[in-house]
Amino acid sequence: MRNRRWVFAFLLWFVAFWRIEAFKFHRAQKTERISGSAGDVLEDDPVGRLKVFVYELPSKYNKKILQKDPRCLTHMFAAEIFMHRFLLSSPVRTLNPDEADWFYTPVYTTCDLTPNGLPLPFKSPRIMRSAIQLISSNWPYWNATEGANHFFIVPHDFGACFHYLEEKAIERGILPLLQRATLVQTFGQRNHVCLKHGSIIIPPYAPPQKMQAHLISPGTPRSIFVYFRGLFYDVGNDPEGGYYARGARASVWENFKDNPLFDISTEHPTTYYEDMQRAIFCLCPLGWAPWSPRLVEAVVFGCIPVIIADDIVLPFADAIPWEDIGVFVAEKDVPRLDTILTSIPIKEILRKQRLLANPSMKQAMLFPQPAQARDAFHQILNGLARKLPHDRSIYMRSGESILNWTAGPVADLKPW
Amino acid sequence: MKQLTALQQQGRRSNSFRSNSSPLDATVDGAIKSPATIFWLFLHGLCCLISLVLGFRFSRLVFFLLFSASPSPSTTTIYSALRTTLPTVSSPPERNVSVDSGGSRVVVGRHGILIRPWPHPDPAEVMKAHRIIERVQAEQRSQYGVKNPRTVIAITPTYVRTFQTLHLTGVMHSLMNVRYDLVWIVVEAGGTTNETASLIAKSGLKTIHIGVDAKIPLLWEDRHKVESRMRLHALRIVREKKLDGIVMFADDSNMHSLELFDEIQNVKWIGAVSVGILAHSGGSEEGDLLMQESDADEKDEKKSKLPVQGPACNASGNLAGWHTFDTQPFVERSAIYIGDRAVVLPRKLEWAGFVLNSRLVWEDVEGKPVWVKDLVEIGKDGEDIESPLSLLKDTSVVEPLGSCGRKILLWWLRVEARADSKFPASWIIDPPLDITIPAKRTPWPDTPPELPAYVEEVTTIPENTEKRPTKSGSKRKRSSRSKRKHNAKVLDIRASTKHAGDN
Numbered sequence: 020m021r022n023r024r025w026v027f028a029f030l031l032w033f034v035a036f037w038r039i040e041a042f043k044f045h046r047a048q049k050t051e052r053i054s055g056s057a058g059d060v061l062e063d064d065p066v067g068r069l070k071v072f073v074y075e076l077p078s079k080y081n082k083k084i085l086q087k088d089p090r091c092l093t094h095m096f097a098a099e100i101f102m103h104r105f106l107l108s109s110p111v112r113t114l115n116p117d118e119a120d121w122f123y124t125p126v127y128t129t130c131d132l133t134p135n136g137l138p139l140p141f142k143s144p145r146i147m148r149s150a151i152q153l154i155s156s157n158w159p160y161w162n163a164t165e166g167a168n169h170f171f172i173v174p175h176d177f178g179a180c181f182h183y184l185e186e187k188a189i190e191r192g193i194l195p196l197l198q199r200a201t202l203v204q205t206f207g208q209r210n211h212v213c214l215k216h217g218s219i220i221i222p223p224y225a226p227p228q229k230m231q232a233h234l235i236s237p238g239t240p241r242s243i244f245v246y247f248r249g250l251f252y253d254v255g256n257d258p259e260g261g262y263y264a265r266g267a268r269a270s271v272w273e274n275f276k277d278n279p280l281f282d283i284s285t286e287h288p289t290t291y292y293e294d295m296q297r298a299i300f301c302l303c304p305l306g307w308a309p310w311s312p313r314l315v316e317a318v319v320f321g322c323i324p325v326i327i328a329d330d331i332v333l334p335f336a337d338a339i340p341w342e343d344i345g346v347f348v349a350e351k352d353v354p355r356l357d358t359i360l361t362s363i364p365i366k367e368i369l370r371k372q373r374l375l376a377n378p379s380m381k382q383a384m385l386f387p388q389p390a391q392a393r394d395a396f397h398q399i400l401n402g403l404a405r406k407l408p409h410d411r412s413i414y415m416r417s418g419e420s421i422l423n424w425t426a427g428p429v430a431d432l433k434p435w
Numbered sequence: 436m437k438q439l440t441a442l443q444q445q446g447r448r449s450n451s452f453r454s455n456s457s458p459l460d461a462t463v464d465g466a467i468k469s470p471a472t473i474f475w476l477f478l479h480g481l482c483c484l485i486s487l488v489l490g491f492r493f494s495r496l497v498f499f500l501l502f503s504a505s506p507s508p509s510t511t512t513i514y515s516a517l518r519t520t521l522p523t524v525s526s527p528p529e530r531n532v533s534v535d536s537g538g539s540r541v542v543v544g545r546h547g548i549l550i551r552p553w554p555h556p557d558p559a560e561v562m563k564a565h566r567i568i569e570r571v572q573a574e575q576r577s578q579y580g581v582k583n584p585r586t587v588i589a590i591t592p593t594y595v596r597t598f599q600t601l602h603l604t605g606v607m608h609s610l611m612n613v614r615y616d617l618v619w620i621v622v623e624a625g626g627t628t629n630e631t632a633s634l635i636a637k638s639g640l641k642t643i644h645i646g647v648d649a650k651i652p653l654l655w656e657d658r659h660k661v662e663s664r665m666r667l668h669a670l671r672i673v674r675e676k677k678l679d680g681i682v683m684f685a686d687d688s689n690m691h692s693l694e695l696f697d698e699i700q701n702v703k704w705i706g707a708v709s710v711g712i713l714a715h716s717g718g719s720e721e722g723d724l725l726m727q728e729s730d731a732d733e734k735d736e737k738k739s740k741l742p743v744q745g746p747a748c749n750a751s752g753n754l755a756g757w758h759t760f761d762t763q764p765f766v767e768r769s770a771i772y773i774g775d776r777a778v779v780l781p782r783k784l785e786w787a788g789f790v791l792n793s794r795l796v797w798e799d800v801e802g803k804p805v806w807v808k809d810l811v812e813i814g815k816d817g818e819d820i821e822s823p824l825s826l827l828k829d830t831s832v833v834e835p836l837g838s839c840g841r842k843i844l845l846w847w848l849r850v851e852a853r854a855d856s857k858f859p860a861s862w863i864i865d866p867p868l869d870i871t872i873p874a875k876r877t878p879w880p881d882t883p884p885e886l887p888a889y890v891e892e893v894t895t896i897p898e899n900t901e902k903r904p905t906k907s908g909s910k911r912k913r914s915s916r917s918k919r920k921h922n923a924k925v926l927d928i929r930a931s932t933k934h935a936g937d938n
Binding site for chain 2: 185186189208210211236237238239240241242244260261262265266269270273274275277278279280299329330350351353354355357358360361362363365368369372
């Protein structure tokens with residue numbers, strides 16, 4: 020009898036102690052682990068899982084282009100340049116092409132800038148073609164697989180369609196020579212010609228040091244409900260609206276311009292980064308293309324991204340569960356945006372903030388120099404590693420050829 | 436958004452590189468194909484001509500509305516219809532290239548701008564959003580804020596005077612916004628009064644209202660001394676009642692920021708914060724003061740820096756000394772008695788800049804540091820205790836707060852009304868105001884003013900000034916605008932109807 024009472028008392032104490040432990044653990048946990056559809060892969064280390072061979076192209080494809088315009092290092096398409104630099108000194112690089120799993124061609128196709136700083140894509144297909152012709156004639160690896168184990172970084176508006184106007188890009192389609200290669204691009208939209216199956220979507224480049232310099236104390240209370248700074252109407256190209264952003268940005272303006280909860284305007288304040296850190300939701304609507312650096316900024320500053328772009332595919336979608344982190348609003352639901360945002364249960368909002376506070380989440384969106392663990396460079400390599408091992412069928416039998424070297428508009432066939 | 440059509444066409448075609456390869460090529464190609472496109476081209480040309488004539492973009496939607504023959508369109512549908520131009524009507528078919536490989540719903544081309552019928556904030560949503568914001572901020576506070584908040588014990592010496600309501604309401608509202616538990620000890624000179632009691636009862640805070648027998652003297656120096664004694668008395672109450680928490684001195688005319696209350700939670704035993712000194716000069720002296728300051732600027736001396744009292748730190752963040760207020764430039768013109776129109780100077784170190792752990796004044800508690808004197812020994816001989824530093828045997832143990840005194844968390848200000856000013860005991864004006872000057876047009880039907888009475892009104896005004904005095908006069912004395920009108924009371928009253936908005 021006495022024994023049983025003792026055991027009972029001990030069990031009670033044990034349970035109470037355990038509950039308190041659990042409670043304390045829960046309270047101390049401020050961030051949550053992130054695991055996407057591919058599992059808990061954000062923190063994987065690609066070193067040792069793949070080998071990349073970097074082709075040595077003449078400097079007219081990379082260094083000379085950069086020398087002509089050093090602005091390419093700071094604009095949002097700078098990922099192609101930094102990825103090249105990263106791979107040159109990375110442990111995954113191999114100098115022996117026979118043991119390489121992936122082949123990288125360092126060609127900067129997004130570096131022909133207008134005086135305003137926007138890249139012109141008119142020569143890009145020719146540059147790419149010329150580079151591929153070079154590697155296919157100097158090395159046997161392109162012809163062996165017709166590019167199936169090669170990857171290219173094409174961070175332009177619509178990826179390898181090489182045009183800034185969406186209809187033109189759709190007309191052109193992906194460059195025919197790249198139809199078997201893996202494309203690493205910022206553009207992602209489901210059921211779109213310019214998104215090939217198996218592409219790796221990356222975030223646009225945002226300058227990490229600049230963002231770090233504007234960090235404020237995380238205890239600063241978040242008092243702005245919704246924040247957005249940017250154009251609503253692109254007056255130069257689409258004055259009456261409806262074309263730019265498929266009318267979604269104009270709709271945001273017309274519906275919420277007098278709403279005190281929505282801090283939206285076209286200004287360029289110097290406190291842009293600080294303001295994002297004082298906001299709960301940050302709008303990331305589409306523009307001429309569905310992707311934008313606002314997503315990166317929102318994630319780094321802990322502001323929940325409200326993504327208004329139908330069918331968009333977000334960066335590293337298999338590693339990051341974006342539905343848990345951001346809020347997706349269909350373009351036709353924009354007039355009800357305030358209802359949608361205020362009806363999200365508070366527990367959801369707090370959970371999203373915890374996920375955003377996870378440092379691996381922020382690291383995965385950045386391209387720091389020099390590269391750090393778990394940053395976007397490593398996520399790209401992780402993505403490439405997840406596609407290994409290559410299927411035997413990618414190797415061409417001798418004499419067989421799938422690529423049509425004369426396909427595409429006539430202007431593209433001119434040598435560069 | 437409305438631009439001339441010509442500019443539009445130009446903007447589309449040539450200015451921006453985005454439209455370099457314009458859709459015009461597509462339409463030209465298409466024109467050869469079918470009569471439908473020729474018809475559309477013709478319609479397009481017609482609309483362009485009409486737009487050129489009218490001067491704004493002429494929406495082809497009008498044709499659609501004319502031909503659709505809807506009997507009585509309601510305003511809402513018209514509103515949304517005008518805004519949403521259907522893609523098939525207003526653009527030639529070539530422009531609309533839809534991607535249907537895999538059944539995409541997303542279509543390139545001109546879409547309507549969707550606007551809901553009442554595009555204005557909905558109060559229910561606004562309230563929900565504010566609740567969300569509050570909850571998020573509470574979560575932030577629990578993560579990054581103070582872990583174990585302690586009760587704040589605020590000690591305020593006060594006495595009944597013209598500006599008491601003004602000052603005390605300010606402190607009261609600051610304290611009401613503090614997010615921690617609060618005990619407010621109000622020490623009143625001349626015994627507790629009903630006015631003060633009713634005022635602080637409105638706060639809803641936990642208050643301890645005690646009276647001290649001394650009356651506030653007329654000279655500022657003596658007033659400072661009496662206030663110190665009142666604060667010591669309050670500390671004795673803390674000791675008797677064994678109130679636990681952080682003691683801070685909230686003088687009734689100071690301005691406190693809410694960050695101050697968050698910052699003082701970090702104090703261990705005794706801490707010091709930086710106090711900004713607003714050495715206000717009353718009345719016409721201000722012109723001289725400004726001139727003097729500009730002279731100082733020319734001489735490029737340190738007087739141009741903001742006067743701050745507080746801890747000074749060395750490079751490693753430890754207390755190295757004290758910043759005090761330099762009374763040099765004001766010494767000739769400092770105020771002597773309360774209500775004097777001159778600069779009121781603070782003392783070397785104000786009580787308000789210090790915060791104490793209440794256990795320092797308790798009788799015997801373990802863990803009490805050795806460097807603190809017992810409260811009973813201080814002030815019992817009636818000597819002047821200038822600042823809480825007299826409580827310490829060793830002043831180097833004071834912790835500098837507010838990132839080592841760099842943040843100014845409260846502002847010291849002493850403003851009092853002239854000694855002869857009368858004041859309303861409450862917010863009721865009794866007897867009620869008479870009409871001194873009838874308005875030319877009243878909003879309600881009334882008997883029109885008789886002209887002869889106007890002249891009499893003017894002569895009776897000086898008598899009226901005594902009854903309804905310088906309540907407005909003394910208040911306006913504070914604002915610099917009223918300097919000029921100070922002596923001309925007659926003009927004041929007449930002008931009061933115009934300037935009522937200023938005050």
